[in-house]
Amino acid sequence: xxDVILRGRAHRFEPNDDINTDYIISGRYxxxxxxxxxxxxxxxEDIAPDFASKVESGDIIVAGRNxxxxxxxxxxxxxxxxxxxxxxxxxxxxxxxYRNSFNIGLPVIVCDxxxxxxxxxxxxDLEKGYxxxxxxxxxxxxxxxxxxxxxxxxxxxxxxxxxxxxxxSFD
Amino acid sequence: MGKTITEKVLSxxxxxxxxxxxxVVASVDFCMAQDGTSKLMIEELAALGFATPKPLRGAAIVLxxxxxxxxxxxxxxxxxxxxxxxxxxxxxHDVGEGVCHQVVPESGRVLPGDLVVGADxxxxxxxALNACSTGMGSADVAAAxxxxxxxxxxxxxxxxxxxxGFKDRVSAKDLILRLVGDVRADGATYKSLEFSGxxxxxxxxxxxxxxxxxxxxMGAKFGPFPFDAVTSSWYASIGxxxxxxxxxxxxxxxxxxxxxxxxxxxxxxxxxDRVDNVCDVSECxxxxxxxxxxxxxxxxRLSDLAAAADILKGRRVKKGLRLIVAPASRSVLMRSIExxxxxxxxxxxxxxxxxxxxxxxxxxxxxxxxxxRVLSTANRNFSGRMGNNNDVEIYLASPETAAASxxxxxxxxxxxx
Ligand code: SF4
Numbered sequence: 262x263x264d265v266i267l268r269g270r271a272h273r274f275e276p277n278d279d280i281n282t283d284y285i286i287s288g289r290y291x292x293x294x295x296x297x298x299x300x301x302x303x304x305x306e307d308i309a310p311d312f313a314s315k316v317e318s319g320d321i322i323v324a325g326r327n328x329x330x331x332x333x334x335x336x337x338x339x340x341x342x343x344x345x346x347x348x349x350x351x352x353x354x355x356x357x358x359y360r361n362s363f364n365i366g367l368p369v370i371v372c373d374x375x376x377x378x379x380x381x382x383x384x385x386d387l388e389k390g391y392x393x394x395x396x397x398x399x400x401x402x403x404x405x406x407x408x409x410x411x412x413x414x415x416x417x418x419x420x421x422x423x424x425x426x427x428x429x430s431f432d
Numbered sequence: 433m434g435k436t437i438t439e440k441v442l443s444x445x446x447x448x449x450x451x452x453x454x455x456v457v458a459s460v461d462f463c464m465a466q467d468g469t470s471k472l473m474i475e476e477l478a479a480l481g482f483a484t485p486k487p488l489r490g491a492a493i494v495l496x497x498x499x500x501x502x503x504x505x506x507x508x509x510x511x512x513x514x515x516x517x518x519x520x521x522x523x524x525h526d527v528g529e530g531v532c533h534q535v536v537p538e539s540g541r542v543l544p545g546d547l548v549v550g551a552d553x554x555x556x557x558x559x560a561l562n563a564c565s566t567g568m569g570s571a572d573v574a575a576a577x578x579x580x581x582x583x584x585x586x587x588x589x590x591x592x593x594x595x596x597g598f599k600d601r602v603s604a605k606d607l608i609l610r611l612v613g614d615v616r617a618d619g620a621t622y623k624s625l626e627f628s629g630x631x632x633x634x635x636x637x638x639x640x641x642x643x644x645x646x647x648x649x650m651g652a653k654f655g656p657f658p659f660d661a662v663t664s665s666w667y668a669s670i671g672x673x674x675x676x677x678x679x680x681x682x683x684x685x686x687x688x689x690x691x692x693x694x695x696x697x698x699x700x701x702x703x704x705d706r707v708d709n710v711c712d713v714s715e716c717x718x719x720x721x722x723x724x725x726x727x728x729x730x731x732x733r734l735s736d737l738a739a740a741a742d743i744l745k746g747r748r749v750k751k752g753l754r755l756i757v758a759p760a761s762r763s764v765l766m767r768s769i770e771x772x773x774x775x776x777x778x779x780x781x782x783x784x785x786x787x788x789x790x791x792x793x794x795x796x797x798x799x800x801x802x803x804x805r806v807l808s809t810a811n812r813n814f815s816g817r818m819g820n821n822n823d824v825e826i827y828l829a830s831p832e833t834a835a836a837s838x839x840x841x842x843x844x845x846x847x848x849x
Contacts, residue, residue: 327618335569361569
């Protein structure tokens, strides 16, 4: 069973909308590095060069609209996860990134994020469906994850899901 | 209640009566991956104990993104891919055959009404062939290759109704750029864009592929055209004769209809560094450029090279400007040679690189220098897109605008040369 309560510091970026997969992990590393921990050292480097050295295990990325647009590279959510990111909060996601994230076991949540301040201590409750700033006490709710996504997170991602059940099993 | 093309394709493949919003597990007809995404997919397939592809028409890997290999590291990845595909009956398209989204259609493995997934975001291109086709990550594609199935949320559909005729030197790229500019980068997220209207018979398959290719730049999942005479004659040209495809019901429900009058269109440009930062060419005309790139899965086909050659023949590109051309496939290159297009472009000063992605994603040939400005016929202009360089500005436009701009060394309206 995956963790349902996630805790970490909020990281915001500039720009906050349309953070594309090239910003998350540049295409120039795609052929160069295949060790995810190495890739994690370059995560977000084009828009926040110090992010990879600052991020701590459990930290949470906070973004605006259309997070993860651009290429289908699965390295994007994987590099975030390898860097220690425990969840992403954004107003919306590009669809390939959204699927990829659940497929590799990274929860990505759709909710209002304007109120979240960079550096705040955040808590995300996947089960009850809310996000809270432990710094300011403010919170926001999000709608329940579709069952397909909950099953995938619980199983640790798509490949472990297929291994466990020998096929798709969402019922 | 009537159904969209999307609902019909997903109903048939899931053996259910599904509508927008439902989540279904559906059988997949064909899967593809390219050299940048295959390595992860191979690892995931190995973890699944994979033997041979289950989709009806199998699976293919195309070596196109970094091809021929520029380094020993990439060569090692290519070797792993080649060994794996030979062992597991995955069709391999070796270096030089072309960009995946041209090679796959030419191979005849995608048929009208098919459901296709590929580990490349522009897999939506096969919408032009009346398929529901979309890009996914390696884990999804591995799952589909291994099981022959995948889960889908049935997307709501937007209808794009195209009327009127295109003016001279205005083309499919201008139409799709205009659409991206209006709908914006996330305006069609999770949706299917279905094309229709009186103008479709005059948009050839190359133009349709240009349009379906870029639906993902609005966040869309699928971009199907209906099956019609253009579809069947294109299939005849590759030696196939599919009986029929899928058309939407008259009472299908769409979340929105977007009307585009092609006769209103002017040449369009997407300015750096967002695809939806679209303007009329007149608004950025005169901007000096260092490199023009003609190619990619968006605009590297025969009609695109012909449109550029029509403007460049008998003339020379501006001194100091690089015009790089990457034909979308070997077949495109051969047909361009036969038609005299290649010699016209070479005589005008073009540099040809091998069929494939070329400079599009900055992994090998044609990487611009720091601070340069590029006008490209590709589909993305994000900062850093064309390689390990700084402050490169990428403008996106049609082959016609690219050719005119190459002549002048600055962004130029193709109707003025
Ligand atoms: S040509 Fe460019 S956009 Fe198309 S598949 Fe290749 S890298 Fe991707």
